[in-house]
Amino acid sequence: MLKSHVLKAFAIAALFTTALAGPVDAASDKSAFRMIVGEPRYMDPNLAADFAIYVNAQLFQPLARTDKDGNLVLLQAKSIELAPDGRTWKIALNPDYKWSNGQPVTAADWVYSWKRILDPKTGSETASFLSDVENAMDYNKGTLTDAEKVGIKATGEYTFEVVTALPAPQFRAKLALPYLTPVPKAVVEEFGEKWVAPEHMLSNGPYKLVSRVNDQSIVMEANPHYGGAKPAIPRIEMTIASGDQCTAQLRAYEADEIDFTTCVPSQDIARIRGDADLGKQLDPFALAATEWVQFDMRQAPWSDKRVRHALALVIDRQAIVTAVSDGTNRIATTIVPESIPGSNTADALKGSIEGAKKLLAEAGFPDGKGFPQFTISTTSTRERPLIAQLLQQMWSDNLGIQANINVLEANAFRAWVQTRKTEKYDIMINGWWSDYADPANWFGDLVTADPRQNHFTNEAFAEIVKKADAETDPAKRAELYRQANKILEEEQPMTALQNPTDLWMVKPDVQGLAHEGVLNMYHIGEAAFK
């Protein structure tokens, strides 16, 4: 009696759960390209400075692209010419490129957008990419209020000019940055910050935004008025992930829910590489990026070159690369990656562990005796805490010096790095990703501008970099940077550890999804289903 009632209760519960279940989604017809991305902080291309540029790149297109040899491949521009003064860039737009409502993309849109990036009220993190432009930084910092004085102006309906403060050869590469795209002036002025809503947004690239649900999904469809080759894939469906995106992507990829992943969790790399099918779908790309360990150059013992050399010489980079990436990252012996002009791996520091011990003894710390206890600070992401532990052990085993590890949450770490401008530290782990394939992005933007608070000051280095920045002959310029590179590696304010590798996975029925540029962009508009 009781039993039958209990069974009934079970049956009701079971019914309830199956009613909730509903049908499982059927496998998609292959008209949509499916992927998982992080929530873009900004859909506004004038504001996007993080991974949102990869989402935005499907919608918004820059003037050109840079090929492997540093030449411009024109997109929205019909021509880009540098005037004989070495400062004036004359840009003619290709009138075939239109906004997604069919209206022309004009010079007025471009000029408006770039000044909007610089406008302090916009608060854009991408403003620094226009820092070469005459009066740009004064306007951005608020010391100059007249936007007309900024060296960007329209000279016709489809032509505009950009004047740099000094001859700036690196500006050629910046003209092709995905950060510098246009926004539709009229729409932005009408709707303000809400212009990015799907019902208002106009884009100039291969796709247009069809729908966006915050933290849930983004859907794009081919822009019918796009001036370039029409996309073969008519629709993109992006699901938004937060937190551990790599794990979410890999699971969905293995369950055939998405066509493409942009990373593989480090603990899964060995399994994927060992799998007969999945291993073949792995598509690695060597990034022009470096992760390193850096010293606070302002204080002892780090201001002593012998100490820096000793610590650098006992690092087993192969052990680091194996531990964090199953050997897919590459060993870095110099800060500036090989693919950037001016780099030279022959400048790498050479020596042995015995030599390192001798150097430390010469600096006054035989067998590490008397060496102050110090702290390695790092962000909690990107396997960096693991790198810190490996360094801690290598230094303790080989030199007899003891380190503590201070792991900070990502946002707190960034804020902490900024306060190191005035406050002291010992050692931190950090990294730099090329924004554009030009040595100025490393020797200037990284070392001289010092956003990582390394406090490396060297007169000879500064002089050479200053000369190189203004040198218009590419060969002479590269040679100057090579001299600077020699000083940088000899002084060793930062010790390079590894060059990260992006691990994409692409389903076998997708073709033509290529890695583009130093930022490793993907352009779904150029891919197709087999």
Added chain:
Amino acid sequence: MLSFLIKRILSAIPTLLIAYTLVFFIAHATPGSPWDSGGNRPIEPSIKAVLDAKYNLDKPLYVQYTSYLWNALQGDFGPSYRDRTQSVNDIVARFLPVSLKLGAAAMLLAVLLGLPLGALAALTRHPAVDGLIRMISTLGISMPTYVVTSILIVSLGVGLGLVPTFGWKGLFTASSLVPIFSLALAPLAAVIRCFRTSMLEVMNLDFVRTARAKGMKPLPIIIHHMGRNALIPAITVAGSYAAYVLVGSFFVESIAGIPGFGRYFVLAIAARDYPVIIGTTLIYAVIVVVINLLVDLSYFLLDPRARLEQGR
């Protein structure tokens, strides 16, 4: 009853005020600023200053404290820094319903399964059945949700392909199965254990024996005499779980890709999105207060003694 209600509602005011004060100062004391969560390069100090001014972050903290409170009292919880096109009110309106729906389904499942299982465990003479039910409840209490969610996704999603591994398509789709089960497991286990214990307690009480002696059928005795009396502790336990199941779990929502309140709340903390942190905490606090009140009110319906005491 009315005076009880009024007393409880009045006592909620200082609770909410303390919650607001704590979360306001803890949020602002956390290192990092809303403008530090960018990409490769740090933001210019001058731009930071402009943004601070735009959102009144350059004002002294006590001014921010009072002005936010004043606006919140009028129902305006401020803008979001993480997504400048949205206000906190927009965010709550969009993300809270998703979590509420999932949470309600999970609680329903926990109660509908938990009560019969708890009763069965108490009444059965069969050690295997009791053991099995006890195993379910022990697992449910001891396994953290992120483990449950991951196991369910890897086995049912990646392995068997029965459910999607990620994303949200609505409550009545396969995409809600994993989150509902993950959320339901802990309250289910608690309801089973609690109901089993209290059923055992009332089983041999006089009124049950009397009912049996009168010749009543077993099921009416179990439901009307035992069940109703044993229900009170189970309701209290379910109520304490309801508050956090309803507002959403960060782990379940992050791992299963659910755009819910729990996930957004933690993302806001990572982004130092002060208005969102404060606004969502206040709403969380209100939900906890309301659910506790509802649990207390349910005693009146279930327990005649509570009504009597109030009547005196």
